[in-house]
Amino acid sequence: MLAFAMPPGFTRDQVAAIAALAHLELDSSELDLFARQLGSILAHADDVQQVDTTGVPPTASVVTRHASERLDERQVSLDIADTLANTPDPDRSQVEGGFFKVPRVIE
Amino acid sequence: MTGGPSPVQEIRDAVRSRARSAGDVCRDALSRIVATNPQLNAFNTVAAERALARAEAIDRDLDRWRDAPLTGVPVAIKDNLCTAGLRTTASSRMLESYVPPYDATAVAHLEAAGAVVVGKTNCDEFAMGSSNENSAFGPVHNPWALDRIPGGTSGGSAAPVAARLAPLALGSDTGGSIRQPAALCGVVGLKPTYGRVSRYGLIAHASSLDQVGPMTLTVRDAAIALHVLAGADAADATSAPEPVPDYAAALTGDIRGVRVGVPRRLLDQGVDAEVSHALAAAFDALTARGATLVDVELPHARYAIPVYYLVSTAEASSNLARYDGVRYGFRSNPESGTRNQELHSMYAHTRALGFGAEVKRRIMLGTYVLSAGYYDAYYLKAQQVRTLILRDYDQAFGGADAVDVIAMPTSPTPAFRIGERIQDPLQMYLADVFTVSANLAGLPALSVPCGFTAGRLPIGLQLTGRRFDESTLLRIADAYERDTEWSTYIPPITNR
Numbered sequence: 310m311l312a313f314a315m316p317p318g319f320t321r322d323q324v325a326a327i328a329a330l331a332h333l334e335l336d337s338s339e340l341d342l343f344a345r346q347l348g349s350i351l352a353h354a355d356d357v358q359q360v361d362t363t364g365v366p367p368t369a370s371v372v373t374r375h376a377s378e379r380l381d382e383r384q385v386s387l388d389i390a391d392t393l394a395n396t397p398d399p400d401r402s403q404v405e406g407g408f409f410k411v412p413r414v415i416e
Numbered sequence: 417m418t419g420g421p422s423p424v425q426e427i428r429d430a431v432r433s434r435a436r437s438a439g440d441v442c443r444d445a446l447s448r449i450v451a452t453n454p455q456l457n458a459f460n461t462v463a464a465e466r467a468l469a470r471a472e473a474i475d476r477d478l479d480r481w482r483d484a485p486l487t488g489v490p491v492a493i494k495d496n497l498c499t500a501g502l503r504t505t506a507s508s509r510m511l512e513s514y515v516p517p518y519d520a521t522a523v524a525h526l527e528a529a530g531a532v533v534v535g536k537t538n539c540d541e542f543a544m545g546s547s548n549e550n551s552a553f554g555p556v557h558n559p560w561a562l563d564r565i566p567g568g569t570s571g572g573s574a575a576p577v578a579a580r581l582a583p584l585a586l587g588s589d590t591g592g593s594i595r596q597p598a599a600l601c602g603v604v605g606l607k608p609t610y611g612r613v614s615r616y617g618l619i620a621h622a623s624s625l626d627q628v629g630p631m632t633l634t635v636r637d638a639a640i641a642l643h644v645l646a647g648a649d650a651a652d653a654t655s656a657p658e659p660v661p662d663y664a665a666a667l668t669g670d671i672r673g674v675r676v677g678v679p680r681r682l683l684d685q686g687v688d689a690e691v692s693h694a695l696a697a698a699f700d701a702l703t704a705r706g707a708t709l710v711d712v713e714l715p716h717a718r719y720a721i722p723v724y725y726l727v728s729t730a731e732a733s734s735n736l737a738r739y740d741g742v743r744y745g746f747r748s749n750p751e752s753g754t755r756n757q758e759l760h761s762m763y764a765h766t767r768a769l770g771f772g773a774e775v776k777r778r779i780m781l782g783t784y785v786l787s788a789g790y791y792d793a794y795y796l797k798a799q800q801v802r803t804l805i806l807r808d809y810d811q812a813f814g815g816a817d818a819v820d821v822i823a824m825p826t827s828p829t830p831a832f833r834i835g836e837r838i839q840d841p842l843q844m845y846l847a848d849v850f851t852v853s854a855n856l857a858g859l860p861a862l863s864v865p866c867g868f869t870a871g872r873l874p875i876g877l878q879l880t881g882r883r884f885d886e887s888t889l890l891r892i893a894d895a896y897e898r899d900t901e902w903s904t905y906i907p908p909i910t911n912r
Contacts (some may be wrong), residue, residue, distance in 0.1 A: 324780070331733060331783040332740070333761065333776060334768035343780055346841055351621060353842060354722040354794065360801050367799030368806060370624050371610050371858030372654050373883075379650045391517040397747030397766075409742050410757045 318348035423583035424489050424637040428530070431488030434478070434584045438488030438532065442471035446489040446532050449581050453612035453908060456557050456574040458566075460495045460504050462535040473534045484530035487646055492585040494573045495536040496543050497523055498617035499627065502533070504620045507551035507572075507825025508541045510745045510770035511558075520617025521649045522586060522628045530837050534582055538572030541772045542736065543593055543621045545569050546847040547697040547836050550774040557834070558601060559907035560873055566833040567597030573631050574601035578874075579910050584641055584667035585631045591724050592826075592851025594629045595863040599876020601828035602865045602902065604893070605631045606638045609884050611656035613642075614649035621729035625724075625855040632665075634903050635894040636862060639663035644887060658884050667894040672706030674892060676879075677812050677819030679714045686849065688829045694867030694875040695825050702823075702892070710819050712812045716804040717853055723805065724852035725845055726785050726798035736775065741766030777841060806857045815883045820888050825849045826863040826876035850878060860886045863901035864893040 311402045324347070328335045335343065362408050396404045403410045421429060430436040444466045446464050453459050467490070474481050474488055487650040493499060496506040505511045519527070527533065529677055540550040548556040548571030554572040558564040561608040566575045570587030572908035574597035577585050587594040589607035598605025613628045620626065630641035643663050649655040678699070683692070699709055740763045741747030748765040771779070785794035828849055837843045854861035859880050866877035877896070881889040898904060 326782050327787070330787060332737075332763040332767055332772075333777050333779060334761075334764035335776070336768075339773075339776070343777065345782060346777060347784065350725065350795075353505050353845075354726055354798075357722045357726070357797055357801050358793065360716070360719060360797075360804065362462050362797065362800035362804070365800045365803050367796055368468075368802040368856075369799055370654070371806070372656075373872055374657060375856075386518055392743075394517070394743035395514055397741050397743075397745060398749070403747070411742055412762050414759050 319344040421895070422634040422636040422640075423441045423485065424632065424640055426641065427489050427583060428485065428487045432482055433480070438471035438474040439468065439591060441488050442467050442490060442532050442534065445582055449534065449576065452579055452581060452909060455562055456553050456559060456575045456579060458538055458572040459492070459535040460505055460507060460538050460553050463533055466502060467532050467534045473613070474530060474532070481530045485640055486526060486663060487530035489524055489531050489584060490534045490582045491531040492535055492537050492573055492576050492582045493523055493533055494539050494570050494585070494587050496539060496588055496619040497586055498619070499523055499533060499536065502536065504536060504619070506542045507539050507770065508554055508740050508770065508775070511550045512746065514744055516773070518617060521651060522645050523617065523764055525644050526586070527853070529748040531584070531746070536584060537570070537576065540569035541775050542619065543569040543588055543590055544732065544774050544778055546592070546596060546844050547832070547837065548572060548597070549834060550772055551620050552772060559909045560602065561826055561831065561850035562875070562909070564833055565600070567600035567827070569593040569829065570631065571597045571601075574598050574605065577601070577603045577631050578907055580906065583633055584637060585626060587631050588618055588626055588628050589855065590625045590728060591855050592848045594631060595826050595851050595861060595876070595878060596847065598631055598863040598902070600831040600874060601877070602874030602905065602907070603631055604635055604864050605629065605632055605901070606642060606860065606862040606886070607854060607860065608642060608646065608886055609860040610654070611654050612860070612884065613645045614647070614652040614655045616649055617650035622728040623735060624731060625728055627855070635890055636664060636667060638862065639667060639890045639894070655885070656902050661887055663887055663890055664683050667889045668864050669895050669898055671702065671892050671895045673818040674707040674821070675710050676702055676707050676892070677710050677712035679712050679717065679822060679824065681716050682714060683824065686828050689827060690830065690869040691825045691830065693873050694780040695877065698866040698877045698896065699823070700894055705895050705899065707892070710817065712819055712822060714808045714812065714853070716801060716808050718852045719801050720748050720805055720856060721845060721849055723798045724848065724856060725781070726794050727802060727856070729778045730786050731782070731793050733779045733786065736779055739767065739770060741770070746770040763798045774841070791824035802856050805853055808857060809853070809857045820881070821892055822880045824878050824880070826850060826878040827859060830869050830873035854880050859883060860889055862893055864897060866900070867902060868905070
């Protein structure tokens with residue numbers, strides 16, 4: 310029932326590809342470390358692959374009853390100044406005209 | 417320990433009757449925090465001015481707080497719960513200077529009940545860990561042995577309760593993060609049923625598992641706190657509409673006829689001998705009060721750790737995608753002002769510098785198990801086995817031979833030494849072997865002190881109950897507590 314072969318370990322290239330998906334820059338030592346550790350952690354998950362789950366539905370949430378729906382009414386949301394106050398740049402050069410600024414996307 | 421008011425009741429009643437002012441109580445707590453925190457490193461932020469202003473406001477307007485359940489009670493808040501105007505870091509460099517514009521619902525409930533927030537407590541970064549060593553602000557030290565971990569991830573909430581710096585702290589529990597540090601520091605920790613307490617304003621780790629709960633010196637105080645915290649919240653669609661009972665009223669001391677399930681097969685391996693011994697003595701105390709022990713089988717519990725680390729890292733990798741350096745938190749600006757910085761490298765560099773090693777490891781693992789080609793084999797499979805784990809509990813609580821609670825140790829070992837497991841993530845993950853199942857199944861579970869090792873390290877008894885039946889958990893734990901004196905033992909650091 311095992312349709313999937315465990316990767317024996319991860320190469321640096323595979324780790325780099327996962328890091329790119331996660332928008333995470335890794336240095337050379339981290340590539341080596343995670344190549345080793347991700348393989349050993351996932352090897353521990355090998356047991357899970359052996360469990361017969363034929364016809365078993367997945368559980369994504371254990372919520373059985375939701376709180377009652379709220380009315381679709383306008384409510385006060387966060388103040389613009391309060392929201393912009395946490396901008397990452399202390400000299401506030403990343404805020405302009407009520408917007409957050411990011412590096413140029415289109416040349 | 418019998419009779420007498422609990423620490424929370426004692427403070428509340430004294431402030432209400434003007435025997436002590438809230439200001440005095442607050443100054444007393446703050447001076448103890450200032451004296452002890454350099455050794456414990458339990459607080460990321462001590463909110464002295466804010467706390468005193470609040471306490472004095474309560475004193476000035478005491479009539480308004482005459483019937484409040486937590487009047488003047490100092491509380492410590494885990495630093496992954498938002499506090500309006502008070503720095504909230506999740507112990508991450510990423511949020512080192514983040515000041516939330518709003519309060520978490522749990523915090524708002526405590527303050528509305530008269531509590532005084534004295535500070536924000538250290539934890540594992542983004543609540544990922546089992547030892548409180550993964551903090552950008554350094555590890556928390558166990559008040560019973562300063563060279564040992566306090567447990568994680570709410571170690572900074574457990575330590576000040578144990579050291580008598582505050583009688584109540586809030587923690588959060590994704591895989592044992594309230595219960596395990598409670599056990600290792602010798603205090604009571606309650607993870608409520610999923611949905612019992614609003615998660616609004618809790619910095620998300622794994623949203624289908626996270627739950628906020630109290631850490632206290634006594635079971636009665638946990639009951640009082642849960643009554644304040646629990647209830648539906650329009651701001652959290654997963655919060656539950658179930659009515660909130662008077663938990664303290666359920667503490668009758670009567671547990672005759674209660675059926676306590678013991679998963680003996682699960683306890684056969686990997687449990688420290690002193691922990692097993694304390695557990696056996698706790699079982700004797702429960703049966704002496706009229707409870708019956710029943711063997712239960714949880715056949716899929718042995719898969720709980722890998723299932724937990726597949727599900728929680730998948731959810732975490734998604735939740736932590738929001739930290740991109742744009743709207744709040746840390747932003748890397750290597751070439752600020754030049755035209756060379758490109759948006760995607762800004763994201764990747766910000767995340768490289770803002771996150772610690774364990775957070776990166778979990779983002780990587782979660783990204784991988786959600787990625788095309790591996791989703792079915794890992795994430796979907798884990799969710800299916802999660803269903804089987806849940807069914808095991810349904811069977812134990814609802815089958816022909818149904819039990820009322822299931823008892824286990826909270827942690828397989830007492831507190832280990834700082835640095836002992838930090839290089840081996842897999843060893844660290846195994847510390848959660850008895851706690852993660854309750855999160856996967858959404859069940860309430862608590863840890864209550866049940867003894868000490870020969871080396872004076874606390875041991876915890878864990879009880880897991882039926883969904884929304886915190887009352888039974890609390891009633892049994894309170895009855896047990898009445899026959900023991902563990903909660904009256906004070907760690908050496910407090911006597912100095």
